[in-house]
Amino acid sequence: MMNDPIVEIRNIKKSYQRGSYVIPVLQDINLDIKNGEFMALMGPSGSGKSTLLNLIAGIDKADSGTIRIEDTEITTMSETELALWRASHVGFIFQFYNLIPVLTAYENVELPLHVTSLPRRAWRTHVEMALRIVNLTHRADHYPNQLSGGEQQRVAIARALVTDPTILVADEPTGDLDRTSAEEILDLLERLNAESKMTIIMVTHDPRAAGKAHIISHLDKGILYNADTQAAP
Amino acid sequence: MAIPFSYSFRNLWTRRLTTILTASGMALVVFVFAAVLMFADGFQKTLVDTGSYDNVIVSRKGSGAEMQSYVLYSDASLIESYPEIAVGVNGTKLLTKESVVLINLLKKDSKKSSNIIIRGITENSLALRPQLTIVAGRMARPGTNEVIVGNGIANQFQNCEINNVLHFAVRDWVVVGIFDAGNTGFSSEIWGDVHQVMPAFRRMVYSSLTFRLQDAGTFVALKARIESDPRLTLEAKREVKYYQEQSEDMAKFVRILGMTITIIFSLGAIIGAMITMYAAVANRTNEIGTLRAIGFRRRNILAAFLMESLLLGFVGGCIGLIFASFMQNLTVSTFMSFQSFSTLAFKFQLSAKIVLESLIFSSLMGLVGGFLPAIRASRMNIVDALRAI
Numbered sequence A: 001m002m003n004d005p006i007v008e009i010r011n012i013k014k015s016y017q018r019g020s021y022v023i024p025v026l027q028d029i030n031l032d033i034k035n036g037e038f039m040a041l042m043g044p045s046g047s048g049k050s051t052l053l054n055l056i057a058g059i060d061k062a063d064s065g066t067i068r069i070e071d072t073e074i075t076t077m078s079e080t081e082l083a084l085w086r087a088s089h090v091g092f093i094f095q096f097y098n099l100i101p102v103l104t105a106y107e108n109v110e111l112p113l114h115v116t117s118l119p120r121r122a123w124r125t126h127v128e129m130a131l132r133i134v135n136l137t138h139r140a141d142h143y144p145n146q147l148s149g150g151e152q153q154r155v156a157i158a159r160a161l162v163t164d165p166t167i168l169v170a171d172e173p174t175g176d177l178d179r180t181s182a183e184e185i186l187d188l189l190e191r192l193n194a195e196s197k198m199t200i201i202m203v204t205h206d207p208r209a210a211g212k213a214h215i216i217s218h219l220d221k222g223i224l225y226n227a228d229t230q231a232a233p
Numbered sequence B: 001m002a003i004p005f006s007y008s009f010r011n012l013w014t015r016r017l018t019t020i021l022t023a024s025g026m027a028l029v030v031f032v033f034a035a036v037l038m039f040a041d042g043f044q045k046t047l048v049d050t051g052s053y054d055n056v057i058v059s060r061k062g063s064g065a066e067m068q069s070y071v072l073y074s075d076a077s078l079i080e081s082y083p084e085i086a087v088g089v090n091g092t093k094l095l096t097k098e099s100v101v102l103i104n105l106l107k108k109d110s111k112k113s114s115n116i117i118i119r120g121i122t123e124n125s126l127a128l129r130p131q132l133t134i135v136a137g138r139m140a141r142p143g144t145n146e147v148i149v150g151n152g153i154a155n156q157f158q159n160c161e162i163n164n165v166l167h168f169a170v171r172d173w174v175v176v177g178i179f180d181a182g183n184t185g186f187s188s189e190i191w192g193d194v195h196q197v198m199p200a201f202r203r204m205v206y207s208s209l210t211f212r213l214q215d216a217g218t219f220v221a222l223k224a225r226i227e228s229d230p231r232l233t234l235e236a237k238r239e240v241k242y243y244q245e246q247s248e249d250m251a252k253f254v255r256i257l258g259m260t261i262t263i264i265f266s267l268g269a270i271i272g273a274m275i276t277m278y279a280a281v282a283n284r285t286n287e288i289g290t291l292r293a294i295g296f297r298r299r300n301i302l303a304a305f306l307m308e309s310l311l312l313g314f315v316g317g318c319i320g321l322i323f324a325s326f327m328q329n330l331t332v333s334t335f336m337s338f339q340s341f342s343t344l345a346f347k348f349q350l351s352a353k354i355v356l357e358s359l360i361f362s363s364l365m366g367l368v369g370g371f372l373p374a375i376r377a378s379r380m381n382i383v384d385a386l387r388a389i
Helices: A049-057 A079-089 A105-115 A120-133 A149-161 A179-196 B005-014 B016-050 B073-080 B124-128 B194-200 B216-228 B239-283 B285-293 B298-329 B352-378 B382-387
Strands: A005-018 A021-034 A038-042 A064-069 A090-093 A167-171 A199-203 A215-220 A223-229 B055-060 B095-106 B113-121 B133-137 B146-150 B165-168 B171-180 B189-193 B208-212 B234-238 B331-335 B343-347
Touching (some): A005 A049, A021 A223, A079 A090, A079 A105, A120 A149, A149 A179, A179 A199, B016 B298, B016 B343, B016 B352, B073 B095, B113 B124, B285 B298, B285 B382
Parallel strands (some): A038 A215, A167 A199, B113 B189
Antiparallel strands (some): A005 A021, A215 A223, B095 B208, B133 B171
16 A cells, blocks of 8 residues: 555664774664655765665664564564565665676666576566666667766666565665766656656755655754655655 | 676676686696696506507516516426417417516717617517507518617617617617507517527526417416416516506606695695685675675675686686697607616697596686685675775
């Protein structure tokens, strides 16, 4: 259901140890993100927004508290269980695209399917569909260094979509792009959210990028402030 | 499912220069490894091929080699009377009483001297060694100071061509023929009439008897009879086994020496592979983080990097084997055994077994070199790896 929270975060605390110092990063975070929501996490550098995103995506562990994604509690999962869960439930979009340079656009998009249980005969359909969504079918055989920054990020989005994940997490997806390319990427994310009801959680510094989201949450010194609702999802 | 093979392969291809340099270090080790095995195999095969399964050689008990053996005339006559021995086309027993002595000849190129076997033969010697053919000139006539020379000797030593005169045992010996005994030890010998060779060297005893059995199945019983006869202090062996035993000590020595050198070299190559793979891991930290984030497990990362180092070793193995294969064109002469120190000419032999062993060895070097870097890659924290630039 559209209004059911797909992400439920309760009393999350996270700190880092730097030598003998313990640096608190997140303090008692509580957050619900509804299914199909496009949420932007904003805040100054070091505020803990990337850490929160990493916790939601299951690539980092909280000190305490619980995170439930689609009724699955991920905070108690083992590392192996988390890896399998991420493969089918989370699509990652990184600031610097993080494509594998030795693989073509097609192979990069196909990569996450190696970890899913999807039969190999269905891979081609999935990859081609993901490339069609980002309008890069004609660049399938190109290597990342043969693509522009905007195109690389679109390949990265196709890679994030190919497993049909529950949530899409984007960490500064436009941080390395020029204005035109950044606009294209944001339009694409907006379209994905609107047409496919994809739940998107995006960390950004850029108010223009955040402007595309329905909800903007602010983090400062590890404390989450009330979300601003911009428009109904 | 694992990280695709193309990921490991293309990463090596992308870093072609580093790959080739590291693989070259491994290739050098594999070259030495393969060359040692080829040397030992070539040596052993040459000696083993010298013998024939149907032939039996009788020599002094515990003598080890023909050079140290002696067989009395009376003993030879007794054995010749055994009914199990086959009869040749000339109606005589297919048996030869031979005498083996060493002389010193100068090499053509280095002018250094080497020990060469002079084999005193009888009429049946050729019939018992069908692999031997006269390729130039003619057979030495009985009762004369004529000799025929194996082509392994003729090519490498002075005065060994047709019509040349060799001087040894205070006599002149005329070379009247060159024989080819294939890839056997006979190709490294000089043959003359036993009744001329023995008096010239003042020998009153034969070195060995070689004969063919009418029925090869009677060998065990005949051997038991000869070795249990209180009048004889002789032992009988199939000719193949005799030459196999001759080759064992030398082949073993070469293998142990070669393996020791190879192991020391391989430590250097393993460290080279390790440095290369550590650099690969360091350069691809962000990639590792990405792979882990999208769901690949630690063991997938471990396997991908191990595969890469395995491939690196395999490529090194292939390069080493290509260079080692050129050694097959080389004929070398070395002393045959620690008993006789006589010269044996043979070729390096590259067999499928050596190819397989070399590739396994090189892949193992790669695997060992890549193990610690692969462990490091698999243990990376995802968040830290993703932060790396």
